[in-house]
Amino acid sequence: MPFWHRAFASFEVEWRPNIMKKIADMRRGKMLAQGGRCYYCDLPMWDQRLAVETHPQTEGKHPSKALLCTAEHLNPRSEGGGNGADNIVAACWFCNTTRHRRKRPQSPQQFKTHVMKRMRQGRWLRATVQQHLL
Ligand SMILES: [Zn+2]
Numbered sequence: 001m002p003f004w005h006r007a008f009a010s011f012e013v014e015w016r017p018n019i020m021k022k023i024a025d026m027r028r029g030k031m032l033a034q035g036g037r038c039y040y041c042d043l044p045m046w047d048q049r050l051a052v053e054t055h056p057q058t059e060g061k062h063p064s065k066a067l068l069c070t071a072e073h074l075n076p077r078s079e080g081g082g083n084g085a086d087n088i089v090a091a092c093w094f095c096n097t098t099r100h101r102r103k104r105p106q107s108p109q110q111f112k113t114h115v116m117k118r119m120r121q122g123r124w125l126r127a128t129v130q131q132h133l134l
Pocket of ligand 1: 038039040041042043091092093094095096
């Protein structure tokens with residue numbers, strides 16, 4: 001096998017899991033720093049590894065995928081945002097995917113304002129999840 005094939009293979013095998021693990025660790029760190037709450041909607045999130053600590057009543061299981069803790073890139077990777085700690089916050093799956101589903105994602109601050117307004121109107125996640133979780 002030519003050298004560059006081997007190099008590429010090990011790049012694929014070793015580099016990706018490392019960066020994924022690094023991001024996962026960063027996400028868990030941010031989640032704890034944010035008191036377990038979503039950066040945007042402020043609802044309590046869950047993480048497979050942290051589920052038991054943050055939501056003992058669920059015993060590690062959780063009813064809502066929407067509140068799964070995800071790593072949110074404030075400046076999206078598609079626009080040159082990096083994987084550094086200053087560009088990553090912990091946001092729930094729902095807020096994360098909703099923000100990035102837009103053609104031109106709002107800035108984090110714009111999106112947060114939008115989410116908080118919807119939350120006050122009872123038109124964001126709370127209405128659907130509070131009976132399961134809070
Ligand atoms: Zn959220």
